[in-house]
Amino acid sequence: MLILNSGGTRRVYSTSCCDKCLRDFSQVVSSTHQCHNCQRKFCSVHANYHSKYFPYHHLTVSIENDDTSSSDSSSSFDQEESVESSSEDSTPPCGHSRNENSRNDNEELLLGCPIKEISIVPRGVGQLTSTWSSPSKSLLKQHQHERIHSQFEDLKDDLKRLEQVHFRGFCNLTDEFQDIEKHRLDLKMESQRIFSSLRKTLYEREDEVSLNIDKICNEQKEMVMKISSLKNHLRMVMTEIESMKCEESNFEKMERKLQHLNATIDSLKLQCQYQSVNGIQNYRLRYLPILEEIEEDIRRLCHLQKLN
Numbered sequence: 001m002l003i004l005n006s007g008g009t010r011r012v013y014s015t016s017c018c019d020k021c022l023r024d025f026s027q028v029v030s031s032t033h034q035c036h037n038c039q040r041k042f043c044s045v046h047a048n049y050h051s052k053y054f055p056y057h058h059l060t061v062s063i064e065n066d067d068t069s070s071s072d073s074s075s076s077f078d079q080e081e082s083v084e085s086s087s088e089d090s091t092p093p094c095g096h097s098r099n100e101n102s103r104n105d106n107e108e109l110l111l112g113c114p115i116k117e118i119s120i121v122p123r124g125v126g127q128l129t130s131t132w133s134s135p136s137k138s139l140l141k142q143h144q145h146e147r148i149h150s151q152f153e154d155l156k157d158d159l160k161r162l163e164q165v166h167f168r169g170f171c172n173l174t175d176e177f178q179d180i181e182k183h184r185l186d187l188k189m190e191s192q193r194i195f196s197s198l199r200k201t202l203y204e205r206e207d208e209v210s211l212n213i214d215k216i217c218n219e220q221k222e223m224v225m226k227i228s229s230l231k232n233h234l235r236m237v238m239t240e241i242e243s244m245k246c247e248e249s250n251f252e253k254m255e256r257k258l259q260h261l262n263a264t265i266d267s268l269k270l271q272c273q274y275q276s277v278n279g280i281q282n283y284r285l286r287y288l289p290i291l292e293e294i295e296e297d298i299r300r301l302c303h304l305q306k307l308n
Contacts (some may be wrong), residue, residue, distance in 0.1 A: 007147075015029045016030070016041055017029055017031055017041070018029075018030070018031045018041060018042050018043035018045070018046055019041050019042065020040075020042055021043060021046065025162045030043065031043055032044045032047065032061060033047035033060065033061055034048075034059070034060050035050060035054075035057050035058065035059050036057075036058040036059075037054070037056065037057040038268040042059075043121050047059060047061075056147065056151075057142055058140070058144070058147070071213055112121065137234060154194045156305060159298040187304075191302050194302055195301075195302070196303070198301075200299075202256060209285075216280060216283060217280055218278060220275070220278075220280050223271060223274065223275050224275065227268060227272055227275065228269065229273045230264055230267055231268065233263065233264055234261065234268065236265045237257055237260060237261045237264060238261065241254060241256055241257050241258065241261065244257075
C-alpha cells in the first residue's frame with residue numbers, strides 16, 4: 001500500500017505491478033491479473049500471453065471498488081487504520097460507502113472494502129465465476145477440482161469420438177487378430193506359389209540350355225573324331241602309294257589309290273572348314289541385356305500394394 005496526501009485527504013493506492021513489465025522492460029505497470037499457480041502478477045497484455053501459453057494456470061482479475069465516505073481532514077492516520085480494520089466487518093458486500101453525504105467524491109478515503117475477483121477457470125471455451133473477497137484455500141481447491149474434472153470429461157469425449165471414428169471396425173480385437181493372421185498366411189502362400197512357379201520355369205530352362213550345350217559339344221567331338229580318322233586314313237593311303245612299285249601292273253591300282261586319296265583330302269578340308277566355322281568356341285550364351293530386364297522384373301515381382 002502507498003499512502004499519499006491530496007488536499008488534506010489521505011489517498012490509498014495499490015502498489016502491485018506487473019512482474020513481466022518490471023523484469024523485462026523496467027516499467028512499473030499496474031497489475032490486473034494474478035496467477036495462483038506460479039504466484040505472479042501480470043498486466044492485461046501479459047495476462048493474455050500467460051493464459052495462452054499456460055492454459056491450465058488459474059488466473060484471477062482483481063477489480064478495486066472505491067467506496068466514498070466523508071471524513072475529517074484533520075483526522076489522524078491511526079484513526080484511518082482503525083476505520084480500515086473495522087470496515088471489513090461493517091462494510092456491506094454491495095460496495096456502498098458508509099456515509100452517503102460525502103462532500104467531495106474526488107476527495108475520498110479508500111476503506112478496506114472487499115475486492116471483487118473474477119476467477120478465470122479454463123473450461124472448454126472458458127467460463128467466468130465471480131467471488132467476493134480473496135479466494136480461500138478451499139475455493140482454490142474447488143476450482144482446481146472443477147478444472148481437472150472438466151479436462152477429464154473432455155478427454156472422455158475425445159476418446160468416445162475416436163472410438164466412433166477409428167475403432168468402429170475393431171469391436172472384437174481377437175477376431176481382428178485372427179483375421180490379420182489369416183491374411184498373412186494367404187499372402188505368404190500366394191507368394192510361395194508364384195516363386196515356385198518361377199523357379200520351376202527357371203529349372204526347366206536351365207535343363208534345356210544344358211542339353212543344347214551337350215548336344216553341340218557332342219557333335220563337335222564327333223567331328224573331331226571324324227577328322228582324326230580321315231587323317232589316319234590319308235596317311236595309310238599315302239604309305240600304300242609310296243610302297244607300290246612303278247610297274248605297269250600297278251599303274252591302275254595306283255591311280256585308284258590316288259583318286260581315293262584326293263577324295264579323302266577333299267573330305268578332310270570340308271570337315272576342317274565346318275569345324276572352324278561351327279566350333280564350340282564360337283558359341284556364347286546370350287543373356288544381356290535380357291538378363292538385366294529379367295532381374296529388374298524379379299525385383300518388382302510380388303510387390304505389396306495397398307488396395308484403395
